Amino acid sequence: MHSHKNHPFHLVDVSPWPLLGALSAMITMIGLIKWFHFFDSNLFFIGTIITMMVMFQWWRDVTREGTFQGLHTFQVTMGLRWGMILFITSEVFFFISFFWGFFHSSLSPTIELGMIWPPKGIETFNPMQIPLLNTIILLTSGLTVTWAHHSLMENNFNQTTQGLTITVLLGIYFSILQGFEYMEAPFTISDAVYGSSFFMATGFHGLHVIIGTTFLLVCLIRHLNNHFSCIHHFGFEAAAWYWHFVDVVWLFLYISIYWWGS
Secondary structure, three states: OOOOOOOOOOOOOOOOHHHHHHHHHHHHHHHHHHHHHHOOOHHHHHHHHHHHHHHHHHHHHHHHHHHOOOOOOHHHHHHHHHHHHHHHHHHHHHHHHHHHHHHHHHHOOOHHHOOOOOOOOOOOOOOOOHHHHHHHHHHHHHHHHHHHHHHHHOOOHHHHHHHHHHHHHHHHHHHHHHHHHHHHOOOOOOOHHHHHHHHHHHHHHHHHHHHHHHHHHHHHHHHHOOOOOOOOOHHHHHHHHHHHHHHHHHHHHHHHHHHHOO
C-alpha cells in the first residue's frame, strides 16, 4: 500500500481511533458532570477506562508506523515536532489562565475575603515542608531525564535506562506526596477563591505530572524493546520536552501560590 508513493509524507490509513477517542472523551466529560451533580462516579470511570484503551491502541499504531514501518521520515518528524511545540504552547496558556485568576484575586482581595490574602479563616501550607520536597523532586527529575536523553544520543543503553527509571520513580513519588498533601489539607476546593485557585492550579499540574510520568514510562518500555536509536527517538524527545514544561510550571506554582501566596 505504501510501496508506490513518491513523496516523503505519511498519509495515515483509515483509523477508528479519532472517532472513538472523541466519543470516549465525551462520555468521560458527561460522567464528570454526573459525578458533580449526582455524586455517582460510575460513568466517569467507564469513560476514563474507554479513553485509556483507545489511547493505548492509537499510540500502538503510531509506534508501529514510526518504528517498524519506517513511515516517520524527516518531514513527518518535523511535523510531529511542530505539533508538540504548539501543544505545549497551548498548555502554557492553559496555566496562564489559572495564574491570572490567582493574581487577580490575591493582589486586590475583595471585602468578602476580608480584604486580606490568604482570605480570613484559611490555614495555608508551610512552603518549607512537602511543597519544597516536591520542588526538589521535580528539579532532580529534570536532571535525570536530561541525563537519559544525552545518554541515548551517545548510544549508552544502560545509562539511558537508569536515567529514565529514576525519572519515572521520581514522578510517581511526587504524585504520592501530592496525594498525601491533599488528604491533609486544612481547606477544600469550596473554601473561597483561595481553595478554588489552589486546587485547580495544583490539581491540573498534578494531572500533568501523571500524564508525563505515563509518557516517560512508555518511553522506558520502548527503550527496553530497542525502539530508539541515537538519531531516531522523537517519542522520547517529546516526553522530555513535556517533562521540562511540567517542571517549569511547578516552579511558578511553588513561588506564587505556596510561597508568596501563603
